[in-house]
Amino acid sequence: MARHRDYTKIEQIFESTLKLVLEKGFAGLKMAEVAKEANLATGTVYIYFKDKDDLINQLYLFLxxxxxxxxxxxxxxxxxxDLVLKKIWFAYFEVTMQHVNESAFLxxxxRSPFLKSNVKEESKQILKxxxxxxxxxxxxxxxxxxNVEILLSQIVGPIHEMIRAYHDGAVEINAETMNQLYQLVMRGIKA
Amino acid sequence: MARHRDYTKIEQIFESTLKLVLEKGFAGLKMAEVAKEANLATGTVYIYFKDKDDLINQLYLFLxxxxxxxxxxxxxxxxxxDLVLKKIWFAYFEVTMQHVNESAFLxxxxRSPFLKSNVKEESKQILKxxxxxxxxxxxxxxxxxxNVEILLSQIVGPIHEMIRAYHDGAVEINAETMNQLYQLVMRGIKA
DNA sequence: AAAATTAATGAACAATTATTCAATCATCCA
DNA sequence: TGGATGATTGAATAATTGTTCATTAATTTT
Structure with missing residues (x-):
């Protein structure tokens, strides 16, 4: 045995990739820039990832x-x-909010053709x-x-939409606005 | 004057671009392929559009x-x-549905950095x-x-979410499911 | 401490792809 | 009809960018 791989580099590379994709989109993502942003040589990225496509798919799964x-x-x-429903609704909202960037990436x-079908499959599990x-x-x-899909649309749809509005600077999100939205949503679905 | 520009080519180019973006994403979009798909020479695209970036921005506005x-x-x-609200809700749903591809593109x-801020501004007007x-x-x-933004989230959010589910093959959309979602949404927002 | 092994480097190379432009073609006007 | 104008073509060129690999550096083992 000799020198070991430093697997913390993988997260560095993920962070850099995420940052650059958010800044410049998929089309603008360059392997050399990913490496530079992560303070690595270009070739190093290829030690940990097969190629660009692999990097992006891995990043998706990671996030x-x-x-x-x-x-x-x-x-x-x-x-x-009722308690579980409330907890889960707010948890989903808060996690999506606190990771707005990651959510935007996801x-x-x-919506992009990078997505391999197995990756898509795994991604559905999050709402399980x-x-x-x-x-x-x-x-x-x-x-x-x-139909449960209809209920689900009513539950997560408004959250996604509200965060998008927040992202555009159209609305503030705080305990009050979250509660108001929660009331509207629940009034709709509760029997 | 001599030979005139054939402005119907612009729409041909838009259709080709849309098709290719949906198939292969922004990253995979090639000017030569756009031209080929539209039965034109590569150079012709550059008569009607300054460059690739211009083409994509124009397409966005067009759609x-x-x-x-x-x-x-x-x-x-x-x-x-109540009547206007109902009409507008269903109209938004139906138009978004009937143009699922365009909507996916939009x-x-x-979410991409191609979007120029003036284009973003115009795009907000659609919900006015x-x-x-x-x-x-x-x-x-x-x-x-x-807050109106909260109401809006509750109104268009579920529509977007439901269409996404439809797109994934998770749910069928017909008069009944649309009506059910409408009832849920309205129960939430109506005083 | 030196040899062995593997990680890391980054300039060079190979592909890929946006863009140009000299040549050609179609249409208009005199 | 013939010349003028500008549209169209697509191969050639210019840029861009993914990937490789000879070299160097770091770590481990003997």
């Missing part, structure tokens, strides 16, 4: 997984339905806990009995 | 304007509030009629009195 973990922290599906990527919860709500008669 | 026009057809703000572009209507609704006491 998606990180978001999922954050988002599920402290959620216990065994608790009272959205941009989701919400999905399950909604089914439970319908069964328990706590939610209106419509 | 945005087309969508706006379609979407506002048959809306008369002088009619009864979303992808919106909904915006105005919501303000009227609040004044007339027909809607809950919260």
């Amino acid at each position: 998606k997984r990180r978001k999922t973990i954050l988002f599920l922290q402290g959620i216990d599906q065994k608790e009272d339905f 959205e941009q990527y989701y 806990p919400i999905y399950d919860l909604l089914e439970r709500g319908v069964k328990e008669g706590k939610l209106h009995s419509v | 945005k304007r087309r969508k706006t026009i379609l979407f506002l057809q048959g809306i008369d703000q002088k009619e009864d509030f 979303e992808q572009y919106y 009629p909904i915006y105005d209507l919501l303000e009227r609704g609040v004044k007339e006491g027909k809607l809950h009195s919260v």
